[in-house]
């Protein structure tokens with residue numbers, strides 16, 4: 477008998493077919509107030525779940541006694557309570573690497589758009605307010621040859637560094653849990669403390685995962701250390717930044733501007749001060765949102781799910797200890 481799994485995100489039909497070949501699939505294109513009661517009903521005897529964003533904690537797991545694998549279609553897994561999942565000998569997987577280039581493109585695009593004030597100027601043109609040559613009041617700042625600080629030099633951080641080094645001649649400073657010798661050699665990146673990055677970089681990109689150690693990693697102290705001309709870009713998770721402190725830093729002129737793809741509350745409230753500031757460029761958490769990359773992520777997540785349920789090693793296992801203990 478095929479194991480029962482729930483797919484709770486819209487995925488390409490080829491991915492769904494592959495999962496269906498190996499599992500009995502209960503499919504929800506999305507979860508909302510209409511579908512949630514059925515989802516929880518089905519969860520009672522499901523052995524696997526495939527999707528993204530759902531909070532999987534003790535309360536959730538209590539309702540899923542047969543669960544063997546949680547396959548996240550995202551690299552970030554702050555929605556998963558890994559100790560609790562591991563305690564119950566459930567496998568957890570994510571989708572690293574396949575999205576590095578697309579996310580790095582987005583973050584670099586956001587950096588450029590913020591520095592060169594593209595959304596503001598786009599709005600000016602489209603609203604018919606382009607009546608004379610653009611003057612100094614609408615100039616941006618150069619990106620090329622400026623110093624880039626990357627906090628969190630993992631897969632995505634390294635792909636950002638590659639673009640900055642080879643495409644924009646930017647000296648790179650980085651902060652990470654440990655030194656990354658490969659990026660030091662390939663992109664001449666220099667390892668620094670958080671404080672040094674804040675003090676010296678012209679652009680600061682935050683790319684750490686959200687963990688207990690990175691909650692509000694960047695707050696009032698860090699913004700005060702930054703140059704008044706600094707541009708801060710967050711591509712990690714909203715909660716890695718103290719958003720109130722960021723609003724104050726932008727309002728007080730402690731930094732020049734910010735580019736944000738992620739927010740502590742998503743979707744961000746339409747009343748949030750960020751939305752009313754010309755020096756903030758916002759995106760709706762679309763780092764990896766291209767057809768090609770979302771397909772690769774879904775394929776990898778499906779492979780993780782199927783292999784995990786077959787007792788084989790999933791390609792991107794988060795909690796190695798469960799796999800070793802269970803088998």
Ligand SMILES: NC(=O)c1ccc[n+]([C@@H]2O[C@H](COP(=O)([O-])OP(=O)(O)OC[C@H]3O[C@@H](n4cnc5c(N)ncnc54)[C@H](O)[C@@H]3O)[C@@H](O)[C@H]2O)c1
Pocket residue numbers: 551552553572573575579627628629630631632633651652653654683684685686687689690711712713737738761762763764
């Ligand atoms: N905006 C988006 O759409 C989007 C897309 C993908 C990933 N993300 C976020 O980006 C994060 C990073 O993704 P990745 O694939 O590069 O992960 P990764 O694991 O390859 O890299 C993360 C890096 O952060 C470092 N790090 C962790 N804690 C740290 C700390 N306290 N201080 C300094 N460095 C620390 C790690 O050493 C690692 O090198 C994800 O966890 C996710 O939250 C966002």
Ligand SMILES: O=C(O)[C@H](O)CO
Pocket residue numbers: 528549550551552553575763764
């Ligand atoms: O972590 C990720 O993969 C992205 O943020 C999508 O959720």
